[in-house]
Amino acid sequence: MTRFDALERDLTVWFDETAMPRRPDYTTEIIQSTAALRQRRWMSIERWFPMNVVEFRRRTFPPFPWRTAAVLVALLALLLAGLIYAGSQPRLPPPFGLAANGLVAYAKDGDIFTVDPGKGERRWVTSGDEVDAVPRWSLDGVRLAFLRGRSYADPGAISESAWRVVVVDRERNLLAESIPIAGIDPDAFAWSPDGRYIAVGGAHRTISIVDTVDGGVRPLDLVYDGLDFYWRPGHPSELLVRGLTKEGAGLYLVDVDRPGSADLVALDGDDYMRPNGWTPDGERFVFTRVADSPDAADPVSVRVLDMTTQAFVEIDAGFADVSNDGTRLLAIGRDRPCIASIDGGPCKSIADPARVFQGGFAGGTFWAPDDESIVASTDRGLEILDPAGGEAGRPPSWLTDGAESWQRLAR
Amino acid sequence: MDQRELVERARRGDHDAFAQLVEASIGRLEAVARLILRDPELARDAVQDAYIRAWRDLPSLRDPDRIDHWLHRLTVNASLDVVRRRRRRPIEVDLAPMSSPIVADESRHVADRDTLERGFRRLRPEQRAILVLHYYLGLPASALAETLEIPHGTAQSRLYRALDDLRAALAAEERTTASFRHEVVA
Numbered sequence: 001m002t003r004f005d006a007l008e009r010d011l012t013v014w015f016d017e018t019a020m021p022r023r024p025d026y027t028t029e030i031i032q033s034t035a036a037l038r039q040r041r042w043m044s045i046e047r048w049f050p051m052n053v054v055e056f057r058r059r060t061f062p063p064f065p066w067r068t069a070a071v072l073v074a075l076l077a078l079l080l081a082g083l084i085y086a087g088s089q090p091r092l093p094p095p096f097g098l099a100a101n102g103l104v105a106y107a108k109d110g111d112i113f114t115v116d117p118g119k120g121e122r123r124w125v126t127s128g129d130e131v132d133a134v135p136r137w138s139l140d141g142v143r144l145a146f147l148r149g150r151s152y153a154d155p156g157a158i159s160e161s162a163w164r165v166v167v168v169d170r171e172r173n174l175l176a177e178s179i180p181i182a183g184i185d186p187d188a189f190a191w192s193p194d195g196r197y198i199a200v201g202g203a204h205r206t207i208s209i210v211d212t213v214d215g216g217v218r219p220l221d222l223v224y225d226g227l228d229f230y231w232r233p234g235h236p237s238e239l240l241v242r243g244l245t246k247e248g249a250g251l252y253l254v255d256v257d258r259p260g261s262a263d264l265v266a267l268d269g270d271d272y273m274r275p276n277g278w279t280p281d282g283e284r285f286v287f288t289r290v291a292d293s294p295d296a297a298d299p300v301s302v303r304v305l306d307m308t309t310q311a312f313v314e315i316d317a318g319f320a321d322v323s324n325d326g327t328r329l330l331a332i333g334r335d336r337p338c339i340a341s342i343d344g345g346p347c348k349s350i351a352d353p354a355r356v357f358q359g360g361f362a363g364g365t366f367w368a369p370d371d372e373s374i375v376a377s378t379d380r381g382l383e384i385l386d387p388a389g390g391e392a393g394r395p396p397s398w399l400t401d402g403a404e405s406w407q408r409l410a411r
Numbered sequence: 412m413d414q415r416e417l418v419e420r421a422r423r424g425d426h427d428a429f430a431q432l433v434e435a436s437i438g439r440l441e442a443v444a445r446l447i448l449r450d451p452e453l454a455r456d457a458v459q460d461a462y463i464r465a466w467r468d469l470p471s472l473r474d475p476d477r478i479d480h481w482l483h484r485l486t487v488n489a490s491l492d493v494v495r496r497r498r499r500r501p502i503e504v505d506l507a508p509m510s511s512p513i514v515a516d517e518s519r520h521v522a523d524r525d526t527l528e529r530g531f532r533r534l535r536p537e538q539r540a541i542l543v544l545h546y547y548l549g550l551p552a553s554a555l556a557e558t559l560e561i562p563h564g565t566a567q568s569r570l571y572r573a574l575d576d577l578r579a580a581l582a583a584e585e586r587t588t589a590s591f592r593h594e595v596v597a
Contacts, residue, residue: 011546011577014524017524022441023434024455026458030433031429034433034463
């Protein structure tokens with residue numbers, strides 16, 4: 001037991017002993033100083049009422065808690081302002097995965113257009129003397145990039161001219177424009193996941209990284225070896241390209257913000273590797289192995305490579321296109337589009353075998369953002385395919401003039 | 412003239428009435444400030460501030476019967492303000508007893524009071540205030556709540572917490588003293 005078990009009693013005694021209330025010598029000073037001060041203005045009309053009336057009112061009607069009410073009103077106003085602000089901001093889709101279908105962009109006669117597949121409404125994005133081509137929506141669907149040059153004969157000419165990369169917003173306002181880049185490969189023109197960069201492949205085996213804010217262009221320290229390339233989901237600065245180093249030609253993963261970072265993913269060897277895309281989690285990469293010799297027993301196959309384990313599954317088809325949800329592949333099997341599981345197995349045909357499908361180039365086939373349909377190039381023009389294998393029917397009228405990039409919207 | 416009438420007159424600007432209120436309450440308020448602050452000069456500043464605010468804001472006092480609670484609140488707030496204003500400067504610690512009580516066992520009691528003094532000083536000013544209001548002025552928890560403008564439950568919990576912290580502070584003081592005695596003996 002300590003001396004302070006009876007602390008409360010001791011405290012009372014100690015306070016009484018030490019307080020010693022007395023009239024301090026500065027009492028008069030206080031009285032004099034307050035006499036020189038004016039009282040504040042009346043704060044209540046109650047002052048003019050007799051006290052018994054005020055008391056009755058106070059007991060009958062408790063004073064309104066103005067302070068609490070003011071705080072509540074302020075909080076409500078803040079909440080309302082936040083909701084209004086959030087509501088006024090456009091909801092954006094994630095850069096990868098399923099999204100809602102927006103506008104389809106295409107180039108025609110040197111200008112860029114968009115068409116609403118639902119309403120069929122068309123809209124001019126650009127016009128003028130210069131030639132605009134290869135429109136590509138940013139992955140959040142907010143901006144549109146395209147190439148702008150001074151001459152244009154046919155799509156093949158793109159790779160033989162100098163082009164500027166132009167970025168506009170949905171209201172067609174110019175956001176950025178790069179310096180001319182020689183010989184851009186229209187297959188190799190891709191937005192980074194966060195929309196910060198556009199990677200373009202060009203002449204002299206260069207890959208250029210275009211800053212979408214100021215239009216600045218810088219070369220990547222990796223020899224470009226053609227074809228399309230793909231930004232890695234979840235890794236905003238990692239790009240998978242066909243490149244060439246002293247290790248040989250093949251697929252390389254490069255961090256565009258880190259010089260000398262190219263890592264070999266798949267070496268060509270006796271085959272030729274064509275990149276096809278990532279699963280939306282960024283964990284698996286899909287590419288097509290094309291045998292150098294057309295007489296090879298197994299000339300083409302799709303490989304789904306696990307980037308962590310380096311294990312892969314092989315699918316009997318070629319030139320795959322990964323669905324937005326990452327579960328399926330659209331590929332070309334025996335000249336027919338087919339659908340296979342990302343985990344492997346047979347590739348099941350979904351379209352007319354009499355037509356020639358051109359899946360062998362980027363944009364030859366592509367999934368709608370909602371994965372409900374596929375745009376495919378055929379020898380008769382563009383068609384819409386049903387991934388479930390349903391009858392394609394006549395191409396819709398909105399597809400007549402072209403379709404190159406489908407805007408992703410929030411679902 | 413009773414206190415209620417004095418308050419009503421002071422509310423209407425009668426400074427003589429206010430002076431009578433000051434005379435009637437200043438001893439108690441000065442003791443409260445001194446107990447909280449443990450410094451007569453700081454207590455003087457706090458009491459002056461409290462009465463200046465009281466005179467200026469008296470018209471806003473709705474219920475004359477609550478004048479005591481109101482003055483206590485002004486004094487506590489003024490004391491805490493004084494601490495806040497002077498926090499950058501070290502407060503002189505006056506270890507001498509504030510008065511000389513007559514007790515039976517003088518040496519033992521002085522030792523207890525010194526320990527109490529040091530332990531009490533370890534508390535935050537807010538904790539000192541609630542202990543003074545409760546154990547010196549004898550305000551129950553409901554009156555503490557009204558004086559400090561906090562909910563009843565909060566007043567109770569703050570009071571218990573302050574008492575607990577004081578117990579801990581006193582135990583720490585006792586350990587320090589015992590250790591010091593041990594070193595001296597050794």
